[in-house]
Amino acid sequence: MSARLATELKALFGERSVVAEPNRCQQYSGDWSGLKGRTPALVIRPESTEQASAIVARLYRLGVPMTLRGAGTGKAGGCIPSIDSVVISTELMTGTPVVRTNDLTIQSAAGTLAAEMDEQAALHDLFYPPDPNSLAISSIGGNVATNAGGPKAVKYGLTGHYLLGLTFVGAQGDVVTTGAQTIKSVAGTNLPGLLLGSEGTFGLITDVTMRLIARPQAVQTALLTFNSTADAVASVGALFQTGLMPRCAELLDEISCDTIAQRQSHALPERCRAAIILETDGSSEQSLDELLTLTQAANPVDTLVAQTPAHRERIWAPRRDLSIALSDRRNLKVSEDIAVPRSRLSAAVETIRTAAAETPFEIATYGHAGDGNLHVNILFDQEEQRCEVEALQDRVFQIAIELGGTITGEHGIGLAKRHALPWEAGTTRMNLERRIKSAMDPQGLFNPGKVLEP
Ligand SMILES: Cc1cc2nc3c(=O)[nH]c(=O)nc-3n(C[C@H](O)[C@H](O)[C@H](O)COP(=O)(O)OP(=O)(O)OC[C@H]3O[C@@H](n4cnc5c(N)ncnc54)[C@H](O)[C@@H]3O)c2cc1C
Numbered sequence: 284m285s286a287r288l289a290t291e292l293k294a295l296f297g298e299r300s301v302v303a304e305p306n307r308c309q310q311y312s313g314d315w316s317g318l319k320g321r322t323p324a325l326v327i328r329p330e331s332t333e334q335a336s337a338i339v340a341r342l343y344r345l346g347v348p349m350t351l352r353g354a355g356t357g358k359a360g361g362c363i364p365s366i367d368s369v370v371i372s373t374e375l376m377t378g379t380p381v382v383r384t385n386d387l388t389i390q391s392a393a394g395t396l397a398a399e400m401d402e403q404a405a406l407h408d409l410f411y412p413p414d415p416n417s418l419a420i421s422s423i424g425g426n427v428a429t430n431a432g433g434p435k436a437v438k439y440g441l442t443g444h445y446l447l448g449l450t451f452v453g454a455q456g457d458v459v460t461t462g463a464q465t466i467k468s469v470a471g472t473n474l475p476g477l478l479l480g481s482e483g484t485f486g487l488i489t490d491v492t493m494r495l496i497a498r499p500q501a502v503q504t505a506l507l508t509f510n511s512t513a514d515a516v517a518s519v520g521a522l523f524q525t526g527l528m529p530r531c532a533e534l535l536d537e538i539s540c541d542t543i544a545q546r547q548s549h550a551l552p553e554r555c556r557a558a559i560i561l562e563t564d565g566s567s568e569q570s571l572d573e574l575l576t577l578t579q580a581a582n583p584v585d586t587l588v589a590q591t592p593a594h595r596e597r598i599w600a601p602r603r604d605l606s607i608a609l610s611d612r613r614n615l616k617v618s619e620d621i622a623v624p625r626s627r628l629s630a631a632v633e634t635i636r637t638a639a640a641e642t643p644f645e646i647a648t649y650g651h652a653g654d655g656n657l658h659v660n661i662l663f664d665q666e667e668q669r670c671e672v673e674a675l676q677d678r679v680f681q682i683a684i685e686l687g688g689t690i691t692g693e694h695g696i697g698l699a700k701r702h703a704l705p706w707e708a709g710t711t712r713m714n715l716e717r718r719i720k721s722a723m724d725p726q727g728l729f730n731p732g733k734v735l736e737p
């Protein structure tokens with residue numbers, strides 16, 4: 284069937300829209316989660332909403348399962364084929380995003396790299412704030428499908444806070460344009476919100492319209508150092524008692540700082556056992572005033588304020604390279620991204636530390652402390668230990684839920700956390716989500732085996 288379908292689709296949409304060679308298809312069997320999926324029978328790469336609609340209509344009629352894929356940078360296995368399926372990739376649905384300066388909006392095809400949104404906005408002195416660390420390699424459609432966030436989420440929120448409207452291809456190839464090009468629209472249910480974070484289970488997003496805001500004139504950055512992880516985490520609470528809003532407050536715990544120090548590729552101050560990277564923005568004067576007030580409230584042992592853009596880059600560099608640095612510290616690593624209410628940060632870090640102390644593993648906890656989103660990395664040595672590691676991962680999920688938080692603040696459920704979603708969502712919500720899924724995708728052909736399916 285796939286050979287016949289490939290020939291038919293090539294005839295309709297051209298050679299470059301269809302990948303059928305097994306070695307090329309194999310490149311679509313994984314993402315950045317480390318999970319391995321099946322090699323898809325075919326990869327189809329539509330170049331427009333119309334093509335995507337025709338392809339989905341054809342596959343829907345044939346009852347062929349479809350795995351939807353953006354740039355494949357997901358960390359939860361959401362775009363990995365978990366059963367025999369055809370991959371539909373948005374990689375050819377690209378183009379320069381269109382900025383409408385009077386409307387303060389930006390519109391883009393789904394496959395465009397997310398970094399282009401702010402690059403285009405900046406040309407007009409406007410600002411697209413969502414900043415997942417994968418900005419340069421992930422697609423804007425993927426960012427919407429996972430509601431991606433990043434270090435600036437503490438002040439500016441997630442991708443979803445900027446979503447005004449989108450077009451998607453749903454069951455039977457139906458093209459639905461929903462939301463509006465206006466800042467305000469309350470005409471009917473918020474359907475863009477339904478697609479937001481749907482991880483490819485409701486249909487293929489092909490085009491998005493996002494809100495832009497005024498670009499801050501200046502950014503100030505400081506490295507605040509502390510004697511312990513507990514002191515650094517406690518300082519986050521103090522920051523927010525000032526009534527000011529930092530644009531980033533990133534935690535580096537003791538194991539993270541030790542890892543950076545051992546690698547010697549980035550210098551940390553000598554007495555830095557744990558740290559917070561603090562950033563403010565606004566006008567030059569206001570952002571500096573706010574940085575100094577926040578720093579005073581945090582009461583660090585030492586403070587390093589960036590004096591130049593290069594210095595600012597040097598402060599951020601160890602944080603940016605941390606994930607790779609931790610991979611080198613022990614043979615193996617798994618990484619979680621729980622979030623807890625900010626008031627429960629200290630409890631979360633301490634309870635996780637206690638749980639890890641009962642195991643042979645190290646845990647490095649770092650990340651977006653300002654919004655309660657922690658990257659919890661379990662470091663271990665041997666593949667045979669994986670069962671024990673998974674038990675600790677599950678304990679981390681339970682700690683997050685017990686503290687009123689969530690099992691994933693950024694990366695989504697995908698394949699990786701399917702088993703844990705019911706712990707957080709409970710039966711009534713899971714049943715409601717399954718009824719919504721079956722209304723959106725009656726034959727269950729979009730991204731089978733993901734998110735809601737055990
Ligand atoms: C180095 C690195 C750093 C990262 N940092 C962050 C971070 O700071 N914050 C964060 O939130 N995430 C981060 N991520 C995770 C990842 O980049 C995001 O989840 C991103 O939004 C995925 O986009 P993508 O285009 O790669 O989507 P993919 O990985 O291809 O797909 C992800 C999910 O979205 C669905 N999907 C993709 N495109 C569409 C579409 N057009 N229509 C419908 N469904 C679709 C897929 O089916 C899948 O379920 C990081 C990843 C890496 C590798």
